[in-house]
Amino acid sequence: MRYAATSGGELISIEKYAASPNTPQALTCPGQAPDGRPCRATAWAKALNSPYVRPHFAAKEHITDCDEGEAAVRARKGHRDGSTTTRTRHEGPTLLLITPSSTPGKDTRTPTTRTKASGRPMATAITGPASRRSAPTARKVPLALLLARALSGRLDPETTLALPDKTRGPVSRLLIPANTLTKDHDGLHACFYGRVTDYAENTATRSVFLNLKPRPGTSRRNTAGFMIREDQAPSVQDNLDASIGDLVDHHVIVIGALRVSANRGSLYIVLDDTDSIAYQR
Incomplete structure (x- = not known):
């Protein structure tokens, strides 16, 4: 979180907190539920001296549907500090979704014809020519929108996905x-997504690992995570307009390649x- 609430109910930004010689105590989450109830979950500052992750506020045990918590998927009007300054949301690179062509069945028309015997009209089914195959349609989508569609199940598995490097294949494979x-x-290059549960800094590799929620019955050690190198961290956080720590409890999508650690066999x-x-805000 970029802001926390003080005991007096005022907002304090992480930048102001980090620069303050007398930091306020008893901080709480400034979020609220859809019905307006304040969250007030205990909050604290993190990563004040990290070489990779920018300072941010964290909190736990948010109230249900808190707009700063895990269930936050709805957009807020304006910004937490009341600012109306336009901030361009980073949506990632543009990809191409190509929907498959379709071939409708034969056109069965039922015109009205007249018989000589009765002179009364009679409906007669006449099979017309086969309909033409519709052409595939292509649509450009930013990475953030692709994530939203994946989470909502609004993607046809037969759709072709084209990555920025021109790699193409079924969306189910990429x-x-x-x-x-x-x-x-190992070595697979595609789009990968998951919900971030926490992060860990690794001084040996000079990088930050975003740990993802495992599948039921699978340990975190056997679950792939996203690696952000030290030299990448500043630009990533600039692009997202957020600290790496702010990604916790949010769904994140990346384009990259899977690697297997030679020492520990971990996936990243x-x-x-x-x-x-x-990421989904």
Whole structure:
């Protein structure tokens, strides 16, 4: 979170908090439920001295549907601080969705004809020529919209997905829940998505790992995560207009390749570049 609420009910930004010689205590989440109830979950500052992650506020045990918590998927009007300044939302690179062509069945027309015997009109079914095959349709979609469609189930599995590097294939092969990956997928290049549960800084590799929610019955150690290198972290956070820590409890999508650690056998996904990431706010 970029803001927290003080005991006096005032908002304080993480930038102001980090620069303050006397930091306020008893901070709470400034979010609220759809019915207007304040959250007031205990909040605290994180990553104040991190070389990779920018400072941010964190909180836990949000009230149900808090617009700062895990269930936050609806857009807020304006900004938490009341600002109306336009901030361009980072939606990631543009991809191409190509829907398959379709061939409707034969056109069966039922014109009215006249018989000589009775002189009364009689309906007679006449099979017309086969309808023409409709051409495939292509639509450009930003990475963030692709994530929204994946989460809502609004993607035809027969749709073709074209990545920015011109790689093409069925959406079922190039848009993959990251927690379904195994070591057999080593080297796979595609779009991967999942819900971030927390992050961990690794000084040995000079990077940050976004841990993702595992599938039931699967340990976190055997679940792939997203790796952001130290040199990528500033640009990623600039593009997202958010700290890496703000991605916790949100769904994130990246374009990258799966790697398997030679030492520990853990799975991680490296980003194509600092633009190849988006998240659901």
